[in-house]
Amino acid sequence: SGDINRLHLLANDFPNIQLSCGADDQALEFFVWGARSWVCAGGNFAPEAHIALYEACVVRQDFITGRKIMAAMLPLMSVLEQGGKFGQCIKHATALRGLPAGPPRNPLAPLNESEQAALAEVIQKMNNDIAAIQAG
Template identity: 65%
Template sequence: MKFKGIYTPVITPHRADGSFDLDGLADVVEHLIGAGVHGLISGGSTGENYTQTVDERLELARFTKARANGRVPVIVGAGAMRTADSIALAEGARDLGGDAILVASPPYAVPTERENALNVLAIDRAANLPIMLYNYPGRTGVNMGEEFLDRVGRSRNVCAIKESSGDINRVHLLARDYPHIQMSCGMDDQALEFFAWGARSWVCAGSNFLPEEHVALYETCAVKGDFATGRRIMSAMMPLMRVLEQGGKFVQCVKHGVEMAGLRAGPPRPPLKPLNKDDKRQLEQVIRVLKTTIADIRRED
């Protein structure tokens, strides 16, 4: 499977009591597809998968896949603390017709590279679907290093890796030494560098509420190769990326951004709480400036 374009890790809209707002989710899916994103991810951390049971995650994946109705691929998140849960998610993804699965290292366990690779290969055997790996050592505590990549890279299903380490040397390593594993940007403030080193996809939570702007950066850099304009767009996006990453309010900011776009997102599930008024005001100002600036750049182009 070739991963090209913007892949949105879709939020999970909630009602006030924490239950799923599936009508709200349907509207988000329609908005994203209409805005030109290239794929959807159900069951990522942006979708608050850490607050959900396996059955709930598969319910959301089935709904998202049905709503997309073949218009864009749907990747199903299969990462979990327990291998048994990851296998159940992977088998469920296969049964509901998922196009691929996203597999992260199991958090908290801190497996060795061999143990981590065997975990992925067990999930692979259960699903037999294309796999996008997800390397995020800041959340999982371990890095998907060279021993790991050498082991899992033998599987024809391991197609791509969402790289979220923040270490630019990892971009160089993947581009030079593992060209058979497609590199996908998973660190938003390094998108320009990823595209310069050959990445052709970007998994970006901000595309939940700014899909056109994220698509614009992808098309400018990865399709047109116009990095001069790309730098201008990226510069306009940097203040948003700083706001999203500060103070552990990532999901809350993304959900408020979705509300700003006129869609329903609802509150996060506990333990997270919604943004306060000051945080909302700061985010709203940053988004307004970003949208105006990028619109001006696109008109000039």
């Protein structure tokens, strides 16, 4: 639903259900509350970042590192979730990764050159920041 309060309700009132996150920008909170899975579009073009967050939070239960990784991911999440061009961003980002997904369907238009450059920059910064976090 996107309502983080539902997470608290589900975790507390239904402890026998398995939580899974379906929102890129809520993964840390879901992992803190016991989720062990995450469905996210960003994993298609930035799997290393998403795996780093999963391994920190789920595998090692290291939420301090998880918070640092999520903080590094938030600028990308902001571009994806708040820019109004989620699908176009995903398609361009997968193309940057060497996995072209084709153009957006009408009536959507692809990202313009400045949007493409901004997306590439935020992805590169995220990758660099997460690499530095992992290096210690």
